[in-house]
Amino acid sequence: MRLVVGVSGGSGIPYAYAVLRALQALGTETHLIVSSGAKRVMSAEGRGPRLGDLTALAAEVHDDRDLAASVASGSFRTAGMMVIPCSAGTLAKVAHGMADNLLSRAAHVTLKERRPLVLVVREDPLSRPMLLNMLAVHDAGAAVMTASPGFYHAPETVDDLLHFVTARVLDQFGLDVPGFQRWKEVPDGRPS
Numbered sequence: 001m002r003l004v005v006g007v008s009g010g011s012g013i014p015y016a017y018a019v020l021r022a023l024q025a026l027g028t029e030t031h032l033i034v035s036s037g038a039k040r041v042m043s044a045e046g047r048g049p050r051l052g053d054l055t056a057l058a059a060e061v062h063d064d065r066d067l068a069a070s071v072a073s074g075s076f077r078t079a080g081m082m083v084i085p086c087s088a089g090t091l092a093k094v095a096h097g098m099a100d101n102l103l104s105r106a107a108h109v110t111l112k113e114r115r116p117l118v119l120v121v122r123e124d125p126l127s128r129p130m131l132l133n134m135l136a137v138h139d140a141g142a143a144v145m146t147a148s149p150g151f152y153h154a155p156e157t158v159d160d161l162l163h164f165v166t167a168r169v170l171d172q173f174g175l176d177v178p179g180f181q182r183w184k185e186v187p188d189g190r191p192s
């Protein structure tokens, strides 16, 4: 399976790292795009994953300025794309079909090809423009998720919270993350 992973400048680079690790373990071919906003956030987040940690997990890394990259074309077949975290700015671009960097172009391509697109937004509180943009991308076919883990699986560590969000995001692509316990299921997938 080939997936595009976009990382934009919302806070929460550890979410991207957790998803990339899970995708690598599942043998997925990931095409990674990291926006300049994401690089800025990465340095502000300090002790979190570094750019090299993310790129080491990808099958191919694309420069966000390279609008001639493979993932800029719909003829390059993928099983879909996620943007994690997705900034309010990137959400607005996707909602309005703007494609002035590779990340927003690849998201636009994913929508026009009617492939799964998952935007994991991170912002609080949500402004009216952001809420309208979320509705616009939803109506255009994307799934809008928030980087807000549930607590009904009794998390003990930050990794548990990251694992929850990772599993729910990969669910959108029909991918199972090992160790994720679903509601009312025992660990082997049977109803409890």
Ligand SMILES: Cc1cc2nc3c(=O)[nH]c(=O)nc-3n(C[C@H](O)[C@H](O)[C@H](O)COP(=O)(O)O)c2cc1C
Pocket (backbone or CB within 6 Å): 007, 008, 009, 010, 011, 035, 036, 037, 038, 040, 041, 044, 045, 086, 087, 088, 089, 090, 091, 122, 123
């Ligand atoms: C430390 C830091 C944290 C940020 N956190 C968020 C955030 O959680 N959500 C958001 O929408 N923007 C956030 N921003 C702002 C975006 O990074 C900024 O709007 C950027 O231009 C987005 O560009 P991009 O979508 O191309 O990455 C943050 C910026 C910085 C420097």
